[in-house]
Amino acid sequence: MQLLKERILAEGQVIGNDILKVDRFLNHQIDVSFLNSIGQEFFQRFKDERVTKILTVEASGIAIACITAQYFKVPVVFAKKGQASNIEQQVYTSEVYSFTRNATYKIMVAQSYLDAGDRVLIIDDFLANGRAVLGLMDIIRQAGANPVGVGIVIEKGFQEGGALVRKSGANLQSLAIIETMKKGQIVFR
Amino acid sequence: MQLLKERILAEGQVIGNDILKVDRFLNHQIDVSFLNSIGQEFFQRFKDERVTKILTVEASGIAIACITAQYFKVPVVFAKKGQASNIEQQVYTSEVYSFTRNATYKIMVAQSYLDAGDRVLIIDDFLANGRAVLGLMDIIRQAGANPVGVGIVIEKGFQEGGALVRKSGANLQSLAIIETMKKGQIVFR
Numbered sequence: 001m002q003l004l005k006e007r008i009l010a011e012g013q014v015i016g017n018d019i020l021k022v023d024r025f026l027n028h029q030i031d032v033s034f035l036n037s038i039g040q041e042f043f044q045r046f047k048d049e050r051v052t053k054i055l056t057v058e059a060s061g062i063a064i065a066c067i068t069a070q071y072f073k074v075p076v077v078f079a080k081k082g083q084a085s086n087i088e089q090q091v092y093t094s095e096v097y098s099f100t101r102n103a104t105y106k107i108m109v110a111q112s113y114l115d116a117g118d119r120v121l122i123i124d125d126f127l128a129n130g131r132a133v134l135g136l137m138d139i140i141r142q143a144g145a146n147p148v149g150v151g152i153v154i155e156k157g158f159q160e161g162g163a164l165v166r167k168s169g170a171n172l173q174s175l176a177i178i179e180t181m182k183k184g185q186i187v188f189r
Numbered sequence: 190m191q192l193l194k195e196r197i198l199a200e201g202q203v204i205g206n207d208i209l210k211v212d213r214f215l216n217h218q219i220d221v222s223f224l225n226s227i228g229q230e231f232f233q234r235f236k237d238e239r240v241t242k243i244l245t246v247e248a249s250g251i252a253i254a255c256i257t258a259q260y261f262k263v264p265v266v267f268a269k270k271g272q273a274s275n276i277e278q279q280v281y282t283s284e285v286y287s288f289t290r291n292a293t294y295k296i297m298v299a300q301s302y303l304d305a306g307d308r309v310l311i312i313d314d315f316l317a318n319g320r321a322v323l324g325l326m327d328i329i330r331q332a333g334a335n336p337v338g339v340g341i342v343i344e345k346g347f348q349e350g351g352a353l354v355r356k357s358g359a360n361l362q363s364l365a366i367i368e369t370m371k372k373g374q375i376v377f378r
Contacts, residue, residue: 029302030251030265032258059248062219063265066252069221076219076252113218 001041001175005188007034008154008176014184018128018156026125026153027060035067038175042123042151043071045173049148051121053077053114055140057107057132064153065123072121077114079107079136092142094135099128107135109143116144127152127174130161137168149173157189190230190364194377196223197343197365203373207345215314215342216249224256227364231312231340232260234362238337240310242266242303244329246296246321253342254312261310266303268296268325281331283324288317296324303332316341316363319350326357338362346378 013021025031051072056065057079065076082105091108098105114120120140122133133150140147147170155162155174158181165172177189202210214220240261245254246268254265271294280297287294303309309329311322322339329336336359344351344363347370354361366378 023299024301028266028269028299030255030258030267032255032265033262035255036259059251059267062248062251063255066219066221066224066255069219070225073222076221077217078219078248080217110212110217112213 001038003034003037004153004176008178009186012186014181014186017182018158020154020156020178020181020186022154026064030063032063032067035064038064038153039068039071041175042068042121042173046072046121046149046151046171049121049171050119051148052117052119053121053145054123055079055109055114055120055136056123057081057136060126061124064125068123068151075113077109079109079139081105081107092139094138094142096131096135097129098131107132107139109139111143114140114143114145118143118145119148120145121148122150124151125153127155127161127165127172128159130159130164133161133165133170134168137165137170151175154178190227192223192226193342193365197367198375201375203370203375206371207347209343209345209367209370209375211343215253219252221252221256224253227253227342228257228260230364231257231310231362235261235310235338235340235360238310238360239308240337241306241308242310242334243312244268244298244303244309244325245312246270246325250313253314257312257340266298268298268328270294270296281328283327283331285320285324286318287320296321296328298328298332300332303329303334305333307332307334308337309334310337311339313340314342316344316350316354316361317348319348319353322350322354322359323357326354326359340364343367 011024090111093108152174179189338360341363368378
């Protein structure tokens with residue numbers, strides 16, 4: 001997606017060789033009008049999948065998932081992290097290893113909000129090592145639902161998530177794939 | 190807002206005398222189409238305030254803030270909780286006491302995303318003890334910006350947040366105010 005790549009080049013901040021901050025329009029300040037372009041692009045790519053639900057994980061996936069959901073006219077469900085005190089008794093859970101924090105955390109979705117008949121589109125902001133997406137796919141499988149696609153705004157092509165998710169057979173669509181960003185220089189695939 | 194009250198009565202779950210779960214449409218599963226009605230209502234109530242930015246706090250405020258922002262055509266900024274590793278160096282911070290967890294946590298906003306000229310509308314899902322909203326107002330003041338309103342979906346009228354926020358002089362608009370919910374019976378103000 002050309003508009004996204006331009007935005008990343010203009011406003012993204014590269015830290016070291018593998019951290020990209022897009023806090024100016026996606027992860028802290030949110031340019032909702034730009035998110036609508038992203039939502040439309042996801043709709044173009046997945047509109048024939050008869051999506052019934054969009055699944056993401058808190059917190060930074062929520063904005064993109066909600067704006068995108070308007071085009072599909074379906075509800076969003078976001079997986080909660082950790083031990084929520086207020087959550088439903090009956091939940092699907094999966095363990096996600098975070099390379100950033102070198103720790104495993106739990107994600108969960110109340111069983112009431114994923115049905116066996118659901119055709120689920122996973123939406124998230126970043127794909128790096130892919131463990132969060134694999135955790136969401138695990139939860140979809142537990143519900144007996146059908147994961148019909150994975151829509152990612154920015155894939156870090158130099159980390160293994162993309163390969164892992166594609167290998168799982170998922171229809172992965174990343175709107176921008178970064179091949180490398182050494183010395184602050186972003187190169188797209 | 191009549192539609193919201195009906196939805197709370199139909200789908201809210203009361204736990205004990207003071208916990209209301211609206212996970213079916215607001216806090217876990219998100220009915221984005223319904224959120225558009227809420228966003229329109231906020232727009233009606235604050236459209237003359239010349240809002241330049243919407244401020245909320247992760248995670249459950251993000252969805253409402255983003256959908257609402259579409260009507261105002263302004264960006265959203267969400268305050269981050271805790272010690273984010275990836276955040277800007279220069280941040281405004283405030284401490285928020287959580288009665289639910291009996292602990293204090295920090296919220297922060299990168300200084301780049303709030304300007305002295307900003308007219309900021311705070312949006313959040315719940316108002317109970319009000320500490321999160323007061324923390325956001327503190328951050329707006331630190332930035333020298335102008336807090337022009339506070340839009341809340343559900344106010345727990347039996348807790349002190351509403352009184353505290355109104356006493357601060359803020360233009361607080363709650364779309365539903367719950368007077369009591371003893372014995373599972375929700376009574377609106």
